[in-house]
Amino acid sequence: MPSLVSARNVSKSFGPVLAVNDVSFELEQGKIMGLIGPNGAGKTTLLKAILGLTDCDGALSVLGLDPFRQRKELMQNISFIADVAVLPRWIRVNQLLSFVESVHPRFSRPRAEELLSRTKILPRAKVRELSKGMVTQLHLSIITAVDAKLLVLDEPTIGLDIIFRKEFYGNLLNDYFDKERTILITTHQVEEIENLLTDVMFINDGRIVLHASMDALPERYVELMTSGENAERARRLNPIFERDVFGKKVLTFEGITREQLKGLGELRTPGIADLFVAKVKGAAA
Amino acid sequence: MIANQVALIRRELWEHRAIYVTPVVIAVIVSLMSITGQVTVSSFNNALDVAILGITNLGERERSGFITVLTAGLSGFFVLAMWVLIIFYTLDALYAERKDRSILFWRSLPCTDAETVLSKLLTAVLVIPLVTFAAIAVTQLVVLALSSVWLGMHGANAWHLVWGAAPLFENWLATLVFVMALPLWLSPFIGWFLFVSAFTKRSPLLMAFLPILILPMLEKSLIGTTVFADAFFVRSGSLPILGEMDVGDFMFFEHGELQAADSAAVSLLPLLNVGQFLGSPGLWLGLAVCGLFTTTAIYVRRYRDDS
Numbered sequence: 001m002p003s004l005v006s007a008r009n010v011s012k013s014f015g016p017v018l019a020v021n022d023v024s025f026e027l028e029q030g031k032i033m034g035l036i037g038p039n040g041a042g043k044t045t046l047l048k049a050i051l052g053l054t055d056c057d058g059a060l061s062v063l064g065l066d067p068f069r070q071r072k073e074l075m076q077n078i079s080f081i082a083d084v085a086v087l088p089r090w091i092r093v094n095q096l097l098s099f100v101e102s103v104h105p106r107f108s109r110p111r112a113e114e115l116l117s118r119t120k121i122l123p124r125a126k127v128r129e130l131s132k133g134m135v136t137q138l139h140l141s142i143i144t145a146v147d148a149k150l151l152v153l154d155e156p157t158i159g160l161d162i163i164f165r166k167e168f169y170g171n172l173l174n175d176y177f178d179k180e181r182t183i184l185i186t187t188h189q190v191e192e193i194e195n196l197l198t199d200v201m202f203i204n205d206g207r208i209v210l211h212a213s214m215d216a217l218p219e220r221y222v223e224l225m226t227s228g229e230n231a232e233r234a235r236r237l238n239p240i241f242e243r244d245v246f247g248k249k250v251l252t253f254e255g256i257t258r259e260q261l262k263g264l265g266e267l268r269t270p271g272i273a274d275l276f277v278a279k280v281k282g283a284a285a
Numbered sequence: 286m287i288a289n290q291v292a293l294i295r296r297e298l299w300e301h302r303a304i305y306v307t308p309v310v311i312a313v314i315v316s317l318m319s320i321t322g323q324v325t326v327s328s329f330n331n332a333l334d335v336a337i338l339g340i341t342n343l344g345e346r347e348r349s350g351f352i353t354v355l356t357a358g359l360s361g362f363f364v365l366a367m368w369v370l371i372i373f374y375t376l377d378a379l380y381a382e383r384k385d386r387s388i389l390f391w392r393s394l395p396c397t398d399a400e401t402v403l404s405k406l407l408t409a410v411l412v413i414p415l416v417t418f419a420a421i422a423v424t425q426l427v428v429l430a431l432s433s434v435w436l437g438m439h440g441a442n443a444w445h446l447v448w449g450a451a452p453l454f455e456n457w458l459a460t461l462v463f464v465m466a467l468p469l470w471l472s473p474f475i476g477w478f479l480f481v482s483a484f485t486k487r488s489p490l491l492m493a494f495l496p497i498l499i500l501p502m503l504e505k506s507l508i509g510t511t512v513f514a515d516a517f518f519v520r521s522g523s524l525p526i527l528g529e530m531d532v533g534d535f536m537f538f539e540h541g542e543l544q545a546a547d548s549a550a551v552s553l554l555p556l557l558n559v560g561q562f563l564g565s566p567g568l569w570l571g572l573a574v575c576g577l578f579t580t581t582a583i584y585v586r587r588y589r590d591d592s
Contacts, residue, residue: 072397099292
C-alpha cells in the first residue's frame, strides 16, 4: 500500500517550546489511524503541519505534496474537520453547499444533499439557528461528500452527546470508509473509536511513544490482574505500569508472552486508554 | 482562479449584507425626502406657479446645470456611505473569520490565502463602488420620475423641464468614474485596514485609527516635521480626479438669476480630469502602499497560527 503521509524527523517549535519533537512515521492508504495524546502533547500541531496550516522543520510529505507550500493542491484531495463549531454562523446551509461546490472540484453536492436529507437540517437554515449537534452533522455531511483520499478529524465529536457520537462514527464507517480512503483521527474519547481503528499512534511531549497496528497490540501488550504473591512474582518481569483496581493489582507488560504470565492471574489485552496511561505514566515513572 | 474569485466575492456579499442594504436604505430615504419636499413645496401655491414659470423660461444650459446640481447632490450621501462601508467592511473582512474561528473551515477548502485576501480587496475597491453607483443611478431615476409626476400635477411640462434637459448619461459616466477613482486614491488606507483586520487581536477600529491620529502628533512634537500628517490628511482631503475647476465656477446666481458659467459645461463630466488622476504620482505611490499592506495581510493569514 502506498504511503499517504510520510514524516521524517518532523519538528515544530513555538519559541523555546518544542511542540513536535523529531517525529517520524508513515500512514498507508486504507488505514484508520487514531492519534492519541493528552492536551498539549502536540497532536493538534502535528495535524496542522499535515494539513499545511503551519510550517514545520524536517521532511513532511502528504499525498506526495509539501503540505505548507502546496496547500491548495493538497486541499483538493484531503478534507478535514479541524474542530467542531467552526462553520461560519451567518451562512445558510444552501449557501455553504454552493460555495463548497464552486471552489472544490471533488465535492459532490447531490451526495451532501442526500446526507443532509437524513437529518433535520433545512437548506434555508442559517448555521446560527442549528444546534451544536446539527452543526457537526452539517460539517460532516460536507466533508464526507468530498471524494478525498485522506480525511483528517481533530476532536470531531467534542461537546456532542452520546447518541450523536455513536451515529457519527457509524456513518463514518458505513457510508464513508472504504479501502481507497484513509482516515486520521484524534479524540479524547478513546474508547469510542477503539473498535474503528486499524492503527494507533500515541504522542506525548511532542514525541511518538507508540505506533502500532491494532492487530499487533495483543502480541506486544498484555495486562495481568492479580494480587498478593503472584503480583510480587509478576513484578520481576518488569511491567511497564501498575495500577490498583478494586484492591487488585493490574500490571501492564510489553514484549512479555502470555506463556510467561500463565497462572499468575487473569490475562487480557489492555484497552487503548489503559495502554496509553501505561505508556505515558510508565515512561514518566 | 477566476471561478474561485467569483465564488469568494459572492460569499463576501452573503456575509456583508450591509454592502447592498445600506445603499438601498439610503435610496429609500432620499426618495421619501424628495416626496416630502414636493408635498411641502406644494403648499406655496402662488409662489410655486411663478417658480415653475421661471424655470420653464430658463435657457437649456441653465436647466441642465440645475438638474446636474440636484442629482449630484443626491450622490453625495451615497459616496459618504460608500467610504464608511469600505472602512467597516475592510476592518471586519479578515477579523471576523478569526474571531468566530470559521477561518479553520475556510482554510480547509482549496482556496489560497492570496485568493481569499484578494477577493476581499476587490470587494472593497470594485464591488462596493459598483453597487454604490447602481444605487445612485436608480435613485436619480426615481427622484426625477417623482419630480416629473409632481411637475405634471402642477401643469408643467416634465419632459421639457426634466428629461429633455438632464445630461443623465454624461453624469452617470462621471459618477461611475468618480466612485471607482475614490477607493483607488484612498487605497493605502484600504490596504492598511485589511492589514489591521488580519493582524489585530482586538478592536480593529481602534487599532486602525489610533496610529493615523497619533503618528502625525508624535512626529510633529518629536522632530517637528509633518510627513505623516501630509500623507494622511492631505490625501484624504484632496482628490486629483477632480480637475482644477471649482464647483463655484459651475453655477452661479447673477442679479438673482441662475446662470451657467460661460466656460462651464452643464454636466459633471468636464469636472473630472482622468489624465491628471492617472498621471499623479500620489495615485501610484498609494497603490504601491496598498499592495504592500495587502501582501502583508496575506502573509499574516498564511503564517499566523492563533486558532
